[in-house]
Amino acid sequence: MDMELRQEQERVNSVKETITEQINRLEAETSKRRMEVVNIRKHFWDEVKVNLDTFDDYLETIIGLRQEAQALSVSQSTHRHASKRLSALRRMQEVPYFGRIDFIEEGISTTERIYIGTSTLTDTSGENILIYDWRSPVSSVYYDYQPGPAKYTTPGGTIHGILEKKWQYLIRGGIIQSMFDTSITIGDEILQQVLGKGTDKHMHSIVATIQQEQNQIIRHDRGRMLIVHGAAGSGKTSAALQRIAYLLYKYRDMLNADQIILFSPNSMFNSYVSNVLPELGEENMQQVTFQEYLDHRLKNEFEVENPYNQLEYVLTAVDNPLYKTRIASIRFKASTRFFEAIKSYRESLESSGMVFRGISFRGNKIVTAKQITDKFYSSDTSLRFHNRLEKLKDWLIKQLDEVEKLERTKPWVQEEIDLLSNEAYHKLFTYLAEKRGFKGESIHDYEIEPEELARLIVRLKLKPLRKQIKAFRFVNIKGIYKQFFTDPILIKQWMDREAPEEWPAICLLTVKMLNEGKLLYEDATPFLLMKELIQGFQTNSSIKHVVVDEAQDYSPFQFEFLKRLFPSARMTVLGDFNQAIFAHASEMVDFHTLSGLYGPDETAAINLTRSYRSTKPIVEFTRGLVPNRERIIAFERDGEKPILTQLSNRDELHRSIASKIADLRKRQYSTIAIICKSAAESNVAYKSLSDIEEIKLVKSGTIEYEQGIVVIPAYLAKGIEFDAVIIYDASAEVYGNESLRRLFYTACTRAMHHLQLYSVGEPSHFLRDVAPEM
Numbered sequence: 118m119d120m121e122l123r124q125e126q127e128r129v130n131s132v133k134e135t136i137t138e139q140i141n142r143l144e145a146e147t148s149k150r151r152m153e154v155v156n157i158r159k160h161f162w163d164e165v166k167v168n169l170d171t172f173d174d175y176l177e178t179i180i181g182l183r184q185e186a187q188a189l190s191v192s193q194s195t196h197r198h199a200s201k202r203l204s205a206l207r208r209m210q211e212v213p214y215f216g217r218i219d220f221i222e223e224g225i226s227t228t229e230r231i232y233i234g235t236s237t238l239t240d241t242s243g244e245n246i247l248i249y250d251w252r253s254p255v256s257s258v259y260y261d262y263q264p265g266p267a268k269y270t271t272p273g274g275t276i277h278g279i280l281e282k283k284w285q286y287l288i289r290g291g292i293i294q295s296m297f298d299t300s301i302t303i304g305d306e307i308l309q310q311v312l313g314k315g316t317d318k319h320m321h322s323i324v325a326t327i328q329q330e331q332n333q334i335i336r337h338d339r340g341r342m343l344i345v346h347g348a349a350g351s352g353k354t355s356a357a358l359q360r361i362a363y364l365l366y367k368y369r370d371m372l373n374a375d376q377i378i379l380f381s382p383n384s385m386f387n388s389y390v391s392n393v394l395p396e397l398g399e400e401n402m403q404q405v406t407f408q409e410y411l412d413h414r415l416k417n418e419f420e421v422e423n424p425y426n427q428l429e430y431v432l433t434a435v436d437n438p439l440y441k442t443r444i445a446s447i448r449f450k451a452s453t454r455f456f457e458a459i460k461s462y463r464e465s466l467e468s469s470g471m472v473f474r475g476i477s478f479r480g481n482k483i484v485t486a487k488q489i490t491d492k493f494y495s496s497d498t499s500l501r502f503h504n505r506l507e508k509l510k511d512w513l514i515k516q517l518d519e520v521e522k523l524e525r526t527k528p529w530v531q532e533e534i535d536l537l538s539n540e541a542y543h544k545l546f547t548y549l550a551e552k553r554g555f556k557g558e559s560i561h562d563y564e565i566e567p568e569e570l571a572r573l574i575v576r577l578k579l580k581p582l583r584k585q586i587k588a589f590r591f592v593n594i595k596g597i598y599k600q601f602f603t604d605p606i607l608i609k610q611w612m613d614r615e616a617p618e619e620w621p622a623i624c625l626l627t628v629k630m631l632n633e634g635k636l637l638y639e640d641a642t643p644f645l646l647m648k649e650l651i652q653g654f655q656t657n658s659s660i661k662h663v664v665v666d667e668a669q670d671y672s673p674f675q676f677e678f679l680k681r682l683f684p685s686a687r688m689t690v691l692g693d694f695n696q697a698i699f700a701h702a703s704e705m706v707d708f709h710t711l712s713g714l715y716g717p718d719e720t721a722a723i724n725l726t727r728s729y730r731s732t733k734p735i736v737e738f739t740r741g742l743v744p745n746r747e748r749i750i751a752f753e754r755d756g757e758k759p760i761l762t763q764l765s766n767r768d769e770l771h772r773s774i775a776s777k778i779a780d781l782r783k784r785q786y787s788t789i790a791i792i793c794k795s796a797a798e799s800n801v802a803y804k805s806l807s808d809i810e811e812i813k814l815v816k817s818g819t820i821e822y823e824q825g826i827v828v829i830p831a832y833l834a835k836g837i838e839f840d841a842v843i844i845y846d847a848s849a850e851v852y853g854n855e856s857l858r859r860l861f862y863t864a865c866t867r868a869m870h871h872l873q874l875y876s877v878g879e880p881s882h883f884l885r886d887v888a889p890e891m
């Protein structure tokens with residue numbers, strides 16, 4: 118074995134030499150390129166003769182400009198490419214590869230040793246591959262097979278063969294720390310080592326230890342939709358990010374990172390996962406939260422409620438008299454039924470029901486809402502709805518033109534002119550003079566004509582109105598949306614089934630909130646849909662792949678919306694129904710509805726059962742908290758059992774937490790979270806524990822995920838993990854309601870190595886069937 122290790126280290130050394138050579142060559146090249154770019158930029162205008170005298174001169178100037186710009190762009194792109202390769206090579210100097218397969222291809226008698234790393238490396242001749250990229254076709258054998266018959270697919274067909282051996286290497290700083298023949302070692306030694314380490318503030322790539330079931334997700338390449346359901350900590354987010362890297366590699370000629378969008382649960386999560394793709398030498402995809410998208414689209418009309426405020430209401434407002442109605446409203450408005458009802462309501466607006474705003478100028482009506490309505494419904498109904506609105510807009514602009522002409526001679530215009538300040542007069546004068554072709558000194562020769570000034574004054578005054586008409590502000594979307602809820606009976610026209618029994622109360626609540634100028638989170642996507650269906654859908658066809666993480670938090674309504682929004686995209690959704698904490702999701706137990714989105718032929722589903730994040734004792738404890746426990750399998754990693762400590766009052770609790778944290782700090786845990794049920798509970802906990810050194814409170818607006826000790830509401834800890842988790846108060850008083858089971862599960866499953874639960878008084882009934890150490 119020693120001999121083998123020595124030989125392998127020699128190979129690593131020789132590979133490192135090749136890498137160094139390539140780095141030196143590229144460095145020289147990039148610095149040459151950099152100089153080129155700087156030079157082109159510096160002398161850009163020297164190279165181009167700008168002459169616009171005749172048409173031919175003009176043409177020559179344009180051609181010259183184009184050529185220089187093209188040269189600049191080629192040099193920039195080559196420079197970018199080379200820099201990217203350089204950073205990949207520098208990373209490979211540290212860890213050139215992590216795996217090896219000894220493979221005999223059918224029909225060829227020799228065994229080929231295939232070394233696998235984060236990027237391809239060839240020798241100086243360029244003919245021999247020293248390292249294969251983990252995403253290359255042959256590398257899939259490493260992830261998919263144990264020694265024995267194996268195959269892999271290439272663009273030219275399937276290659277069969279025998280996998281003789283599979284090796285794992287742990288190389289750091291160019292030195293082999295350990296290597297394992299996986300057919301001899303029991304258990305996954307390297308995975309054990311990786312998982313046993315502490316966390317830091319970023320998630321890391323898992324290419325060296327991708328598991329077979331995860332590899333299926335990464336390389337899946339059929340249909341429009343891939344649904345991944347997996348236990349907490351099963352590597353859904355990790356697999357999704359490696360999948361993005363895989364797609365960027367496989368389709369490198371036609372796909373770039375800007376064409377992929379990841380919907381993430383919160384802004385802090387963005388910073389948490391931001392390192393994975395760069396670690397793999399790829400650029401980050403676009404990242405957005407659904408809330409950010411809604412804000413972007415609706416901020417001019419409403420202040421949209423934040424999903425966490427909705428959740429906070431659900432968690433803390435049980436005694437509110439409207440609580441039951443709101444929950445029913447959240448659930449119904451999340452459904453595909455409601456989506457269809459909105460669509461059918463919009464269709465009914467083709468023949469009646471549109472709500473318009475009249476247009477006034479200086480207190481006088483130019484066109485009344487009724488006139489607009491009459492005009493709209495007298496238009497050609499064979500036109501598409503959106504085109505009818507376009508025509509209506511043109512008609513309104515014409516009305517405005519008429520008004521503009523009439524207003525010019527009105528006394529108010531002269532009054533405005535008389536009251537103009539010197540500065541304003543000078544501005545208008547210059548504008549009109551320049552328009553007439555007077556320049557520089559000659560400007561003083563211009564004599565202003567009163568009619569022209571009057572015309573300008575009126576045009577300026579009407580400008581905002583013109584802008585509003587062009588932006589369809591005369592369509593009262595808020596009024597149209599509200600109308601849906603004004604009479605509970607109306608819904609029968611738009612639905613083929615009965616509305617929920619709480620519908621009349623839902624209607625009252627919705628109208629009340631809209632009248633107060635508030636758009637609740639459950640109304641935000643339906644409202645936006647309504648707006649889009651009326652004004653024309655603003656789709657985004659440049660996006661080719663949409664990844665939705667924590668998909669259980671999205672309503673079927675939102676998925677329908679995403680499908681329409683990204684018509685050219687394929688979708689990967691990842692979720693865990695045991696972590697479905699939003700009120701709309703409490704009855705959903707699988708992604709069944711989701712498979713209807715693109716239809717069964719376009720949809721594939723993969724289930725991940727093994728949980729990697731937490732130690733075995735923690736997984737065995739947490740899986741007892743939810744149904745389907747048999748579908749969650751712990752990865753064999755030993756550790757302490759979760760501990761439950763029951764205390765009689767808050768003072769004791771805070772003292773106990775402080776001493777626990779001191780103990781965890783001694784054990785070198787660098788990320789410790791005190792997880793609370795809600796933001797309200799987090800605020801209380803944070804105040805009481807503020808003496809603990811460097812303790813931080815995480816709120817819904819927190820952007821950066823930081824190491825250290827944090828107090829955090831469970832719903833913001835989603836998707837993230839900590840070395841040690843302290844459940845602030847797992848008492849029956851806090852977690853007495855069955856509907857909080859999934860939230861509680863989500864909180865406990867954030868722990869990697871250590872889980873401590875406290876309970877002030879009687880523990881929650883969730884803990885009755887599972888037995889943490891007391």
Ligand SMILES: Nc1ncnc2c1ncn2[C@@H]1O[C@H](COP(=O)(O)OP(=O)(O)OP(=O)(O)O)[C@@H](O)[C@H]1O
Nearest residue numbers: 323326327328349350351352353354355729730836
């Ligand atoms: N194959 C693997 N090799 C190494 N680490 C892994 C592997 N799979 C998962 N992990 C680790 O397990 C942890 C959990 O992974 P991840 O966050 O992707 O899971 P998840 O399914 O998205 O979890 P959750 O649903 O709870 O948010 C991470 O630390 C990740 O690096």
